[in-house]
Each structure stands twice: as C-alpha cells, then as structure tokens.
Amino acid sequence: YSAIIDVRSPSEYQDDHIPGSINLPVLSDEQRHEVGRKLHRADHFAGRRLGASLISNNIATIIQNYFMDKPKDWRPLIYCWRGGQRSNSLAYVLAMVIGYRVCVLDRGYLTYRNHIISQISSFSDCIKAKVITGPTGCGKTKLLHFLSSCGEQILDLEGLANHKGGSILGGIDLPQPPQKLFETRIAQVMRTFDFNRTVWIEDEAATIGKLHIPRKLWEAMLSSPRYFVRLPFNERV
Known part of the structure; x- marks a missing residue:
C-alpha cells in the first residue's frame, strides 16, 4: 500500500494504531462525542445526519491538505474502529469520485487488535x-542490554512500557503508553525473534507501572529458568 490511513479520532489513534499508519480523522474527538450523544439518545436519524455533515466537511479538508x-x-x-462507516465514507470519495484504488480493512482496527492478541x-x-532476576539496583537492565549488544535476543518490557523500574536513579522517565499500544510494541518486538533461540527477559511483576504484562507472556515468564544477579548492597544503584 502507498499509505495506511487511520480515520478514527485523534484520541483513538493515540490509544493504539497500526504501526506506520497516519491519522486523518474524519471526525474530531469533540465531533465524535457530539454525534455519539445523539445516537445514544435514540435519535439515530439526527445523529447520522449530523455525522454526515461533519464527515463531509472534514473529508473536503483532508483532500485539500493531503491528497x-x-x-x-x-x-x-x-x-x-469496526463498523466501517467512517472508513467507507473517505474510501467512497477517494475511489468513486476521484478514482484511486482504495482498500478498506474489514472490521477495521478491531481486526488488527485481535491479530495482536493472537x-x-x-x-x-x-x-x-x-x-x-535479583534485587532492585543490581543492574538487571544493564545486563539485559549488554546481552543484546552481544547478539542475544531480549524483550525489554520496562523499555517498551517507558518505565524506570524500582531504581531511584535508573531508566526511562517518560509517560507510559496506553495498554493497547504497549501490547502492540510487545508484538512488534516478538515478531523479530528466532524462537529456536533464547530470549532474555528481565524479571517483572505482573504489572509495570500502570500496565499489565499480557497473561500468556506472564505465565511463560513464570515457568522459565531464572538467573539471579547478586551485587553487594553498597554497589547497587
């Protein structure tokens, strides 16, 4: 494909998206909530009419700015997201009015999300x-990255979670991603593995900050061999 276009609202895109996709929302977050309020009040005709008006205006802007x-x-x-109304709205204009060859992902982001989970x-x-494994500050993360520099396969869950761990001085201090995006990052890394070889993982609790390690991965970690790192207390970070 020449591009992958996510037409969901900006907040939906930030929550998770297909890697490499660009966000061209046909409804803003505010517009989506406005349409949703009408639909939830069972005023479906008015909601769809409002949605059509907003989407049409936004598609015109998208074409001017991007196409x-x-x-x-x-x-x-x-x-x-799933139903196809937003994606098909843009696809119809691009294909039937302009003449591009357009593909629409069946069942949208939900298809991708189920693929990640699987x-x-x-x-x-x-x-x-x-x-x-080992106590806080004994250099587990440094050892993990040293192994990577030696050609070993690693799964750095703390790095993917933007979490600095239990050490006061060490690691990353960035906002954590949403849970779904965290899982997308995990899947992206796991796709690169040769599963005939060892994958080194730092010991973690079931949660890293506010994020949960996927259950099947957590169970695999619990049943795997453990290597304990020892370091004198006065040398720990």
Whole structure:
C-alpha cells in the first residue's frame, strides 16, 4: 500500500494504531462525542445526519491538505474502529469520485487488535525465555542490554512500557503508553525473534507501572529458568 490511513479520532489513534499508519480523522474527538450523544439518545436519524455533515466537511479538508499531490496510482489502505462507516465514507470519495484504488480493512482496527492478541499468545507458547532476576539496583537492565549488544535476543518490557523500574536513579522517565499500544510494541518486538533461540527477559511483576504484562507472556515468564544477579548492597544503584 502507498499509505495506511487511520480515520478514527485523534484520541483513538493515540490509544493504539497500526504501526506506520497516519491519522486523518474524519471526525474530531469533540465531533465524535457530539454525534455519539445523539445516537445514544435514540435519535439515530439526527445523529447520522449530523455525522454526515461533519464527515463531509472534514473529508473536503483532508483532500485539500493531503491528497492534492498524490498520483493516480496511489493506493491507500483505510480503516476505522469496526463498523466501517467512517472508513467507507473517505474510501467512497477517494475511489468513486476521484478514482484511486482504495482498500478498506474489514472490521477495521478491531481486526488488527485481535491479530495482536493472537500473536502475543502464540509467541508466548513457543518462546524459550530465560529470566534475569535479583534485587532492585543490581543492574538487571544493564545486563539485559549488554546481552543484546552481544547478539542475544531480549524483550525489554520496562523499555517498551517507558518505565524506570524500582531504581531511584535508573531508566526511562517518560509517560507510559496506553495498554493497547504497549501490547502492540510487545508484538512488534516478538515478531523479530528466532524462537529456536533464547530470549532474555528481565524479571517483572505482573504489572509495570500502570500496565499489565499480557497473561500468556506472564505465565511463560513464570515457568522459565531464572538467573539471579547478586551485587553487594553498597554497589547497587
């Protein structure tokens, strides 16, 4: 595809999205909630009419801002949440009015999300993990990254979770991603593994900050061999 276009609202996109996709929302967060309020009040006709008006205006802006320089053979994949109303709205204009060859992802982001869950589960069933454990500040994360520099496969869950762990001085201090995006990051890394080889993982609780390690992966970690790192107390970070 020439591009993958996520037409969901900005907050939906930030929660998780297909890697490499661009966000061209046909409804803003505020507009989506406004339409949703009418639909939830059982005023479906008024809600759909309002949605059509807002989406039409937004599609015109999207075409002006993004599509004016795209060649005739440009071929996007478009998706929304699930139902297809938002993605098909943009797809219809691009395909039937302009003439692009457009694909719409069947059942949208939900298809992708189910794929991520399935991948993590199947990868966790066949992973040959070795878990690095030990007290706080003994250098487990440094050891993990040293192993990576030596060509070993690692799954750095704290790094993917933007979490600095229990050490006062160490690690990353960034906002944590949403749970779904965390799981997407895990799946992306796991896709690169040769499952005939060992994967080194730092020992973690079931949660890392506010995020939960996927259950199948957590169970695989619990049943894997553990390697204890010892360091004198006065040398710990």
